[in-house]
Amino acid sequence: xxxTDSPFEELMQELPRPxxxxxxxxxxxxxxxxxxxxxxxxxxxxxxxxxxGDHDDR
Numbered sequence: 472x473x474x475t476d477s478p479f480e481e482l483m484q485e486l487p488r489p490x491x492x493x494x495x496x497x498x499x500x501x502x503x504x505x506x507x508x509x510x511x512x513x514x515x516x517x518x519x520x521x522x523x524g525d526h527d528d529r
């Protein structure tokens with residue numbers, strides 16, 4: 472049953488979808504342990520190394 476002509480009314484009546492579980496922290500002893508960019512898999516290029524700014528590209 473619709474109460475308004477709003478196109479968002481049907482969306483507001485839907486049940487919320489469950490959110491996926493957050494990834495577990497990286498295993499201890501690995502290079503990724505403690506990395507804030509860990510998303511369940513290892514990065515192709517380590518973001519921590521890239522953001523350190525050890526190299527000067529000027």
